[in-house]
Amino acid sequence: MFSYAVRRILLIIPTVFAALSFLFVLFFLLPGDPATLIAGGAERNIDPGVLERVQDRYGLNDSVATQFGNYWERTIQFDLGESYRTRRGVNDLIGDRAVNSVRLASWAIIIEVIVGISVGLLSALRRYSIWDKVTTVVTAVASAVPVFVLGFILQYLFAVLPNEWNWPTWARLRTQGLGPDSWSLFLIPRGDQWRYLLLPAVTLASVTTALAARMTRGSMLEVLRADYMRTARAKGLRERSVVMRHGLRNAMLPVITLLGIDFGTAIGVAVLTETTFAWPGLGSTIADSVIERDLPVLLGLTLVVILVYAVINVLVDLSYAWFDPRIRYGKGSEP
């Protein structure tokens, strides 16, 4: 198990290298070179003077190979360069943004786990009941409503209206920004902070929670029909124990995989949620950097997202062993 974990962790290095190099090359493979794109798009003839000014400004005169070499040389020394646009250090930017993204994503996943799994579990246990039918409809709607529409409606219902109706301050949620940025144990909002956190976290969680509920339901229904469930009941175990220990634990495997992917996604591409709630995270910054062809920012921030994905994947794989005792890593093939 230990050596497996170490091997998996070491694998992160080539993963990161390959992913970033791929992105780097892709960046230069896009129609037109970055300077042309910055100056106005791929399908147009750009004034040579304009192009030269852009190249000068963004330092894009070196060959791609040279730029690639320079990039890795700096990256290995943890220097991610500075933004073409703002001249701000990418390391600083990551320091500012990554933490906010991780916090928001963590809470979205917590909501997803608590709400998604319990809803899915109940639906499976009371299959075809009114509860099951209602949740089926609600989850379908939740995955279909665009994030910015949901965000806008939530803002109106939980911030604008409470304010108009003069509800007590604590009951008026906040719509914009990070808030006081005060946390205990990294993750627990302190003081007023939860009023800023709740709406973006719920919005970000909405789609994935619906998926998690659907998946839990499906997976659970399958497990409930399994032979070992009948065996567990035959042994005389209490129903609660049968469902939770034998049923849910086995049904969790695909859901855990989904959660891992969701966490990475919530950190890297929560663009709409971040924009709607002016939450200063990675996603919106990455999106801007793509549109702006701001290579250092794009690569630097993507590096963080890739790292998070890679680490989460390792954790997900390792957690399989806990959820399914039949899976044991690193012992070779046992009879």
Place this chain on the structure above:
Amino acid sequence: VKIGRGTRGLLAVVMSIGLLAAACSDDDDDSGVEAGGATTASGGATTETTAAATGTAGGELIDLATFPADPPEHIDPALNETVDAYQVINSLYDGLTDIDTTDPANPVVKPLVAEKFEANADATVWTFTIKKGLTFSDGEPVVPTSFQRAWNRAGEPEFAGPYSYLLNFIEGGAERLDGTAETISGIKADDTAMTLEVTMSEPYSNFPAVAGFQLFFPMPSAVEKLTSQNDWENGLMIGNGPFMMEKPRSDTEIVLVRNPKWAGNIYGDKQALLDKITFKVSADVDSAYNAFEAGEGDTATIPAGRFKEADDKWGTTLGTTVISSYHFEINDKDPQVGGAKNLELRRAISLSINRDEINDAIWDGYRKVATSITPPGIPGFKEGLCTEFCSYDPDAAKEHLQAWKDAGNTQTTPVKVLLNAGSGHEDIVNIIVDNMKAVGIDAVSDPRPTETYFTELADGACVLCRSGWTADYPTYDNYMYDLFHTDAIGGNNHGQYSNPEFDALVDEAKSTVDLAKQAELFQSAESILLNDDMAVIPIAWRVGDYAFNDQKVVNLKTSNLELINWEQISLK
């Protein structure tokens, strides 16, 4: 100055004559700060920035209106080119002069940091006498050298911003800008006599108005200690205005607090009333407006389609007609829409646009459909200059499109309509794209980040691109010269329009003292621009677009140059 939110473009460099000449020439014995004059409303404009504000001092204003979509690219007076950031800069710095817009039809240049200013007989040398005892917020005295330092800095070739061309008015400014000189030779600063003597490169009677513009704001000696001048705006910028920075700016907010060392404005105010202004950066106009309505802030930009609702419910600046135009620029060098061969296509595009529909759907009819680029409020303005091609006529649009096709042209890719995203322009561009498609011109919207939008345009990214311009100073040439003259290519002439006949008329107008004759020349130039060349597509003339909580905020008014006197605002 550029309008990031609604329109763009501020620094209407005041190059024209006449209007200001009267104001300047007898200002020689103006001394000290003048209390504001009487309030006059004219031509429907109700700009009432007036005598000293009377309100309770104290409190914090949270602004959600100024930066609703992105943080400002620059807040350094030497680099900024947007009205939005100018709101902050104008609160942080005071210039040699200020413009009293109490009477919108008759703006007056008044000395501010200067005690007085005077010119020699042919307006080639201007001498500003600086008031004694003024200081920056850190206690450093404001002296003539503070201005010399700032102007040399603004002309540093590696650093110079989009408005640095203004330094060309000063002798040696051009040499400083091209790197052949370390300093601008035409500036003599005498800190003992407290005089700043500025030699012009050519006679220039309007210089005092320009000298009050942000590029010419003074700088303390702290800037000399910086490794890179670009660091100034990312640190604690020290200024001499009514407010000072509480902490360096971030991507999410800019926080100003009252500057206790401030000396007062031209209206007689001696201190800023608010303790603190927090300019919050939002990511989207609609969300920012939600936040405003949820009580998270005191001001907001009114989103598209909600002008009437906002006017009914809140205090707004909708009643102020600002000297500002909303239009679409066209890249004259673009093979698809630019140049003489695509004239008929440009006419078809302009004729296809239903401006009334846009005004009703987006602005609830509050703005005025434009019949020229130059807005009312500019001396010399004439209604209806764009005679044939600025109204909605889909049938005529189809005819012009056919004429373009008959000349052997075909459309292979959709026309890109550029806009800065998240600032409330999406719906307008969508209507325009639909309008164009309805007459058979394929078009697509191309949103770009607000933060760098105008830099991209200056770099040549424009095809058909959303734009706007608020006068830096109310002169006709601020529209014709700054936006369309060949000299302004690389600056604010994003369409790279260049027509020698147009240039000649503008040049002649700039040097014409007779006001009637001058207006006629400018109008002829604009007629070429719109009727002969269709080099730009006017849409509407603007009104203010701030909403504010009038239960709490007192005296929030915008001038017709779209600047707010933040120091006069108080809270109930």
